[in-house]
Amino acid sequence: MDKLQAMTTFVRVVEAQSFSKAAETLSLPRSSVTTLIKKLEQQVGTTLLRRSTRTLSLTDPGARYYALCRAVLTDIAHVESGLSTEAMSPRGRVRADMPGVIGRAVVLPRLREFEQRFPEIELVLGLSDRPADLIYDGIDCVIRTGELTDSTMIARQLGKLHWLTCASPLYLKEHGEPDAVTQLGAHQAVNYISNATGRPLEWHFSVEGEDLAMTMQSRFAVNETEAYLQCGLEGLGIIQLSELVASPYLKTGRLKEVLVDARCSPVPISIVFSNGRNATAAVKAFVEWIIEIFPENGLESRVRPRLRNAPKT
Numbered sequence: 001m002d003k004l005q006a007m008t009t010f011v012r013v014v015e016a017q018s019f020s021k022a023a024e025t026l027s028l029p030r031s032s033v034t035t036l037i038k039k040l041e042q043q044v045g046t047t048l049l050r051r052s053t054r055t056l057s058l059t060d061p062g063a064r065y066y067a068l069c070r071a072v073l074t075d076i077a078h079v080e081s082g083l084s085t086e087a088m089s090p091r092g093r094v095r096a097d098m099p100g101v102i103g104r105a106v107v108l109p110r111l112r113e114f115e116q117r118f119p120e121i122e123l124v125l126g127l128s129d130r131p132a133d134l135i136y137d138g139i140d141c142v143i144r145t146g147e148l149t150d151s152t153m154i155a156r157q158l159g160k161l162h163w164l165t166c167a168s169p170l171y172l173k174e175h176g177e178p179d180a181v182t183q184l185g186a187h188q189a190v191n192y193i194s195n196a197t198g199r200p201l202e203w204h205f206s207v208e209g210e211d212l213a214m215t216m217q218s219r220f221a222v223n224e225t226e227a228y229l230q231c232g233l234e235g236l237g238i239i240q241l242s243e244l245v246a247s248p249y250l251k252t253g254r255l256k257e258v259l260v261d262a263r264c265s266p267v268p269i270s271i272v273f274s275n276g277r278n279a280t281a282a283v284k285a286f287v288e289w290i291i292e293i294f295p296e297n298g299l300e301s302r303v304r305p306r307l308r309n310a311p312k313t
Contacts (some may be wrong), residue, residue: 006037006040007040007069008069008073009028010037010048010069011070011073012026013033014062014066047059047062090282090284091121091281092120092121092280093121093282094121094124094140096123096126096141097132097141097142097143098126099129099143099145099225100128102269103125103127110293118282118289121285123286129224129225134272140273140280141283141286142271142272143158143269143271143290145161145268145269147268148268148270153272153274154274156291157268158268158290159295160266160267161266161269163240163241163243164242164246165203165205165239165240165263166232166238166246166250166255166257167235167238167258168235168254169254170235171188171237172256174235175188177258178238181212184216184238187237189216189237189238190232190236190238190239191216191222192222193221194223195223200221203216203240204264204265205262205263211265212264218237219237228241229245232255233249233255271291
């Protein structure tokens with residue numbers, strides 16, 4: 001017996017006060033309706049309806065069961081209605097913030113696809129290295145790198161970020177190539193200034209299986225990713241950046257990876273949004289779309305790593 005069909009039939013019989021009328025509205029033979037109610041009563045172990053030639057009434061257990069059936073069927077109807085509405089046409093404004101290089105590398109090239117799939121969503125993108133606060137800045141969702149600590153938010157992991165230590169051939173010709181992390185003290189570095197703290201971010205390595213964080217001394221420091229990359233290309237010092245940024249320059253020979261054996265452990269990248277109950281259908285649609293378009297093997301962002309004690313983007 002289909003329990004849901006039996007509950008629906010029972011509710012319809014009670015509300016129609018007739019087996020015949022219920023059968024008509026359900027497009028079923030009267031005998032089928034009668035059989036369903038009998039099987040339902042057998043399954044619940046009690047009589048639900050008092051029957052006579054002229055009247056139909058609920059027993060006390062029947063009244064309780066009717067109230068339960070109505071509640072269950074109403075909940076199902078509400079859920080299905082909500083899913084149908086969201087699936088058909090999520091609409092409204094979505095404000096999203098993300099590191100600029102992630103936006104340029106992954107999101108912007110696919111925006112036409114997003115527009116075609118969700119024509120009634122207005123998307124406002126913030127692309128910046130500056131950390132954003134969802135509540136204070138009035139943002140619906142953000143893409144962040146590093147470990148997350150805010151348990152009041154919902155987070156969906158998108159992948160992992162990998163970072164390389166690199167230098168230009170010009171720098172290596174003038175200063176030589178470090179063979180170990182311990183030799184970095186004799187080299188020049190370019191630091192990346194955190195937009196949240198105003199201080200240089202730590203450099204991270206893996207030495208003998210353990211993660212190592214260290215502060216580098218430098219003559220030059222910048223707070224913007226493209227400028228940071230340019231400093232490295234000009235031979236102003238060693239830089240630490242993502243494989244996504246470095247890859248084209250490694251291929252052309254404008255950069256060379258150093259300290260390959262000391263690559264730091266990859267860090268997670270996640271999309272974060274407010275509690276799911278408060279998220280609109282449009283926000284949920286955007287989040288699911290971001291998860292869909294991210295590379296399956298993760299992404300190497302062009303944002304400088306914000307690890308452990310560093311601020312999240």
